Every structure is written in structure tokens, then in C-alpha cells.
Amino acid sequence: MKRLLPMPWHSVMLIAVWLLLNGFSYGQLLLAVILALLIPIITYPYVRGHAPVKKPLAMMTYSLRLLYDIVVANLDVARRVVLPNRYLKPGWLAYPLSMTEPFPVTVLASSVSLTPGTVSVEFSEDRTCLYIHVLHLEDEKELQAFIFRRYEQPLKEIFGC
Helix, strand or coil: CCCCCCCHHHHHHHHHHHHHHHCCCHHHHHHHHHHHHHHHHHHHHHHCCCCCCCCHHHHHHHHHHHHHHHHHHHHHHHHHHHCCHHHCCCEEEEEECCCCCHHHHHHHHHHHHHCCCEEEEEECCCCCEEEEEECCCCCHHHHHHHHHHHHHHHHHHHHCC
């Protein structure tokens, strides 16, 4: 059964998201089920062995927080784009990582990149630092504290690292 359905929750989520995005019809349901069976089988070898989610409820809370931050950041970036360029202070942030597990660190980098106005660029060679480009950087320490409080600390709790 594990071979046919290696990630059952992923399959359920794929079906739900597919139907939410494409509307419900029997054809869409059939396509969603086919994709929900095939995608996990194809991708399972690449995700096997990553840090498991230890607190699913905290992951849901994290996802909602991230969605909220994305909306707020979109509004902030839109406001900054409309204002004259002299009000922008682009900059680079070397964010020190306190996590070492590859998957949670990847989720952190993705979360930063999903939030408009910030882009994760690369990791340092020793993987202790994440380099981030920021559209408007006023206080480096404040942004580091924000990223730690809003993203890294909850991810450490979610993945138990």
C-alpha cells in the first residue's frame, strides 16, 4: 500500500487544491485523483528522509501566518512602488541560521522568498547563514529578529530541530 500511496495526506491535499482551483466536475475530479496518485509516487524518492512535521497544528498556524504576511507585504510593496524611488533602501541581509536540518532551512528560505520585498539568494558555504535581498532595509537587527520570531522559531518547533 505504501508503494501505491506513499504520501496519503499529500494526495488528499492535491485533490482538494486541484478542485478548489479548477472547480468541481467529474472530469476535474478524475484528473485530480490521477495526479494525486502519480505525483507522490514520482516525488517520494526526493522527499524521503526529510525532517517530519512533529506538530501539524503548528504547521497550519504557520501557514496562516505566512499567508497573512504575504498579503501585508504585498500591500507594503505596492505602496513603495507607487512612491518615488528615493524612499527605497534596498539592501542585503546576512541572516544567521540556528537550524541545520536541510528541509526546515529550505522551508525558511522559501517562506522568505514568498513574502514580497524579500528574496532568499543563497546559503553560505558552511550553511550557517542565509543571504537575503531586501527591497527596503531600514534596521538589519530588527529584520533578523522578525524573521527569527515569525518564521525560524516556529519552524524549529514544527520540525523539532
